[in-house]
Amino acid sequence: MIGFLGLDVGSVSTNLVFLSEKGRVLESVYLRTNGRPIQAVQRGLRQIQGLLPPKTVIRGVGATGSGRNLAGIIAGADVIKNEITSHAVAANRMVPGVRTVLEIGGQDSKIIILRDGVVVDFAMNTVCAAGTGSFLDQQAARLNIEIENFGELALKSRAPVRIAGRCAVFAESDMIHKQQMGYDLPDILAGLCEALVRNYLSNVGKGKDISAPVVFQGGVAANRGMKAAFERALQTEVIIPPHFDVMGAAGAAMLARDFVSRGAPTRFKGFGAAEAGFEAGSFECGGCPNLCEVVEIREEGSVIARWGDRCGRWSVRAARENIS
Amino acid sequence: MKVTFPHMGHLWICLKAMLEYLGVDTVVPPPSTRRTLDLGSKHAPEFACMPLKLNLGNFMEASEMGADTILMAGGCGPCRFGYYAQVEYEILKDLGYNYRLVVMEPPEKRISELLSRIRQITGNRSWLEVIRGIKFGYRKARAVDELEMSAMRLRPREIIPGQTDAALSAALDEIAGAGRPEDLPEAVERAEEIMRGVAWENRPAIRVGLVGEIYTLLEPFANLDIERKLGRLGVEADRSIYLSEWVNDHLFMGLVRGIRSSRLYKKSAAPYLRHFVGGHGQETLGGAVYYKNLGYDGVIQVLPFTCMPEIVAQSILPGFSRETGTPVMTLIVDEQSGDAGLVTRLEAFVDLLAEKRRGKERLA
Known part of the structure; x- marks a missing residue:
């Protein structure tokens, strides 16, 4: 089999997909980053290799997510792309004609506006963590329900309670108040979904022209309560694409497929990269009082990349070619 | 008397020139760094904007170098900055610093108001000397601005990555090093020579x-080096405010002719915002229209978290963007030093602009 790999290394989860020659997602792996992105990428490579037939040939690799540079170096990526572009590409190919992409992940959320298949506007949450997956996780844990059951329970609500969604702290104290008043759990959960949707629309979606078709993706799209709350707020159908939870990785793989179709050989290091000895170290640069923490990635002992310096004294200067 | 002042980009080059020409002992604070911000945030009100925290840190670091007098700009109106000089002075007093404070309020009617404030620092120098000193500082500001402009044109086109920034820093040293007005033309010549040496x-x-x-636009530490980052992404940037233009508008009341002025922005902002809303809110809209008219691909608004005038402008920009088809992105900066989020947004925005341009070229 011949195909392409996409890696999305986020703060909470690391996802990999295998894309067929025709550009369809055939396999995907979703795992927790657990603060150790190198190990997560290596584990992911091992897992996806296990899902593929033995003689699979990887023609191209794309990396995205906040850990994209790291992932790109470990696996040997042909394309290293920011997550906004990657998500937009995947949404547009899976739901042709999409005009709005709502994406809520573990640690951030974004909105992407497309017209005729081209991104014309976007926003990412900047100053607020309310309305992301980790907050839902945390509340589910506090109420002692499995996050997987959160959505189903919320759907049972007939009268969602009003919860302040502007700030995670306000939301939590409001929820505790409502729970102690004796409101039903499904009503509180549905109220929380509505609060998060309100927060998202007025914070991330502020001033954006949201029109159908609307696609909802990212890990939180698994929560049916959130989908229903979006549909109520937007008064339109919200589409959840297949592979909604690995769209970033899918987009990166699609971009890699486009890239190598121009005739470039892949830089993929092979699945052996999963077993290679990578080490990340850091040191404090004493060149000026900024005291930047410079990260150093070593492969079998020799330095292959450095970053984290403000002035560019240490970093490998490869940024420009990664972008264009 | 040892005079210090807050940092704002390369403001120090022109203030130092002016003050030293007039025989005033000057202490330039160390460049704003992580330490400056840590010192400032520790003692500033939490909800104040980032410029206050950095100013405060600058003064604390300058005091370690022996400064005893603060020279600072004032202002009045909806932007809180106009009151920062006094607030910072009070905080420093509470912390036991013995600073003297001289606030340069922008002149309301006559330029003589500015001159009399400057004399508080310069003592018995003749008016002619004071005016010569101001002129010297202003000419340096202009030289610095022109070097920055050429760096912004060069960065996306340089052949060896990083060469432009190395040249810019060497060229700025030339300007800063010119001790007397008569040395400046040659220093400018040498600086331009250095910039011409960049292969592109x-x-x-x-x-x-x-x-x-203005502060977050001019201070690279505050905006996480946005101009350099854009340059590395192959973007030619320009900014709506340069130091010399600001000085001419606000301190000289537009005396110098033939350079870009905020009056232009006020005029071009008219379809969207016809009122002063404090700070540079109106100029932000005006600048956006100005760049659109020049055929720029997109506009990025930069502001410190909680900046009221810019929040007003931010809420009007989507309308401008819709009507004119100009992509606009807003970046809010605060104490965070991790720049991964900024880089992601910049890359995505540049992707968007590049895609839009390709679309246009296909149609043409």
Whole structure:
């Protein structure tokens, strides 16, 4: 089999997909980053290799997510792309004609506006963590329900309670108040979904022209309560694409497929990269009082990349070619 | 008397020149760094904007170097900055610093108001000397601005990555090093020579206009080096405010002719915002229209978290963007030093602009 790999290394989860020659997602792996992105990428490579037939040939690799540079170096990526572009590409190919992409992940959320298949506007949450997956996780844990059951329970609500969604702290104290008043759990959960949707629309979606078709993706799209709350707020159908939870990785793989179709050989290091000895170290640069923490990635002992310096004294200067 | 002042980009080059020409002992605070911000945030009110925290840190670091007098700009109106000089002075007093404070309020009617404030620092120098000193500082500001402009044109086109920034820093040293007005023309000549030494090739660059709040636009530490980051992404940037233009508008009341002025922005902002809303809110809208008219690909607004005038402008920009089809992105800066989020947004915005330009070229 011949195909392409996409890696999305986020703060909470690391996802990999295998894309067929025709550009369809055939396999995907979703795992927790657990603060150790190198190990997560290596584990992911091992897992996806296990899902593929033995003689699979990887023609191209794309990396995205906040850990994209790291992932790109470990696996040997042909394309290293920011997550906004990657998500937009995947949404547009899976739901042709999409005009709005709502994406809520573990640690951030974004909105992407497309017209005729081209991104014309976007926003990412900047100053607020309310309305992301980790907050839902945390509340589910506090109420002692499995996050997987959160959505189903919320759907049972007939009268969602009003919860302040502007700030995670306000939301939590409001929820505790409502729970102690004796409101039903499904009503509180549905109220929380509505609060998060309100927060998202007025914070991330502020001033954006949201029109159908609307696609909802990212890990939180698994929560049916959130989908229903979006549909109520937007008064339109919200589409959840297949592979909604690995769209970033899918987009990166699609971009890699486009890239190598121009005739470039892949830089993929092979699945052996999963077993290679990578080490990340850091040191404090004493060149000026900024005291930047410079990260150093070593492969079998020799330095292959450095970053984290403000002035560019240490970093490998490869940024420009990664972008264009 | 040892005079210090807050940092704002390369403001120090022109203030130092002016003060030293007038025989005033000057202490330039160390460049704003992580330490400056840590010192400032520790003692500033939490909800104040980032410029206050950095100013405070600058004064604390300058005091370690022996400064005893603060020279600072004032202002009045909806932007809180006008009151920062007094607030910072009170905080420093509470912390036991013995600073003397001289606030340069922008002159309301006559330039003589400014001159009399400057004399508080310069003592018995003749008026002619004071005016010569101001002129010297202003000419340096202009020289610095022109070097920055040429760096912004060069960065996306340089052949060896990083060469432009190395040249810029060497060229700025030349300007800063010119001790007397008569040395300046030669220093400018040498600085330009250094910039001409940057090897470049003619490649098309995406053009982005930076608009927003003056401090975060001018201070690379505050905006996480946005101009350099854009340059590395192959973008030619320009910003709506340069030091010399600001000085001419606000301190000289537009005396110098033939350079860009905020009056232009006020006029071009008219379809969207016809009122002063404090700070540079109106200029932000005006700048956006200005760049659109020049055919720029997009506009980025930069502001410190909680900046009221810029929040007003931010809420009007989507309307401008819709009507004119100009992509606009807003970046809010605060104490965070991790720049991964900023880089992601910049890359995505540049992708968007590049895609839009390709679309246009296909139609043409």
